[in-house]
Amino acid sequence: GNSVTQMEGPVTLSEEAFLTINCTYTATGYPSLFWYVQYPGEGLQLLLKATKADDKGSNKGFEATYRKETTSFHLEKGSVQVSDSAVYFCALSDRTGANNLFFGTGTRLTVIP
Amino acid sequence: DTEVTQTPKHLVMGMTNKKSLKCEQHMGHRAMYWYKQKAKKPPELMFVYSYEKLSINESVPSRFSPECPNSSLLNLHLHALQPEDSALYLCASSQVSGRGETQYFGPGTRLLVL
Numbered sequence: 001g002n003s004v005t006q007m008e009g010p011v012t013l014s015e016e017a018f019l020t021i022n023c024t025y026t027a028t029g030y031p032s033l034f035w036y037v038q039y040p041g042e043g044l045q046l047l048l049k050a051t052k053a054d055d056k057g058s059n060k061g062f063e064a065t066y067r068k069e070t071t072s073f074h075l076e077k078g079s080v081q082v083s084d085s086a087v088y089f090c091a092l093s094d095r096t097g098a099n100n101l102f103f104g105t106g107t108r109l110t111v112i113p
Numbered sequence: 114d115t116e117v118t119q120t121p122k123h124l125v126m127g128m129t130n131k132k133s134l135k136c137e138q139h140m141g142h143r144a145m146y147w148y149k150q151k152a153k154k155p156p157e158l159m160f161v162y163s164y165e166k167l168s169i170n171e172s173v174p175s176r177f178s179p180e181c182p183n184s185s186l187l188n189l190h191l192h193a194l195q196p197e198d199s200a201l202y203l204c205a206s207s208q209v210s211g212r213g214e215t216q217y218f219g220p221g222t223r224l225l226v227l
Binding site for chain 2: 031032034036041042043044045046049051089093094095096100101103104105106
């Protein structure tokens, strides 16, 4: 079956620190992988995505590489800002079903000045 | 433009009320979704519409009734809800259903049932 395992939070970092949020997945076939971000009181925003092995998704300084050999899609950012404080969800969508999104549990990030 | 809009932003209702949530997209997407999100949890899928037809109902109680009047609109009719139904209700859309397509989410309606 399909599932996503995401690094437990919460994560607290100082401004300009390096961020890694781990995400591993189990899937039948070759899924698309996503990172969504949810700012306080808001809906989910697509942060980045990758649709095949070795693809790198990037946006707003965040990056994640689709690693088939380790079934991982870790989120990284070189220098976080206070405005990056949010909940981050890793998700996968397989190509065989009705486009269900399988979410990880979410990781809350707080960046302090 | 990847915008999905939802109204209202907030809703308070009693257990005997009838209300509706509305979702709209103008991206030409043919798949639309309703999710329920409780605090500190990921979204849970409720319904999927593909080409205006209901394709997935994730065993949602009948007090939630979805409707897709056309390819741009999705409604969720609410009746006789329970306090445990209080949550953030998210709408999403994608070009088609399946094939690992990207889902784009709206800002959500925060529902409180008293």
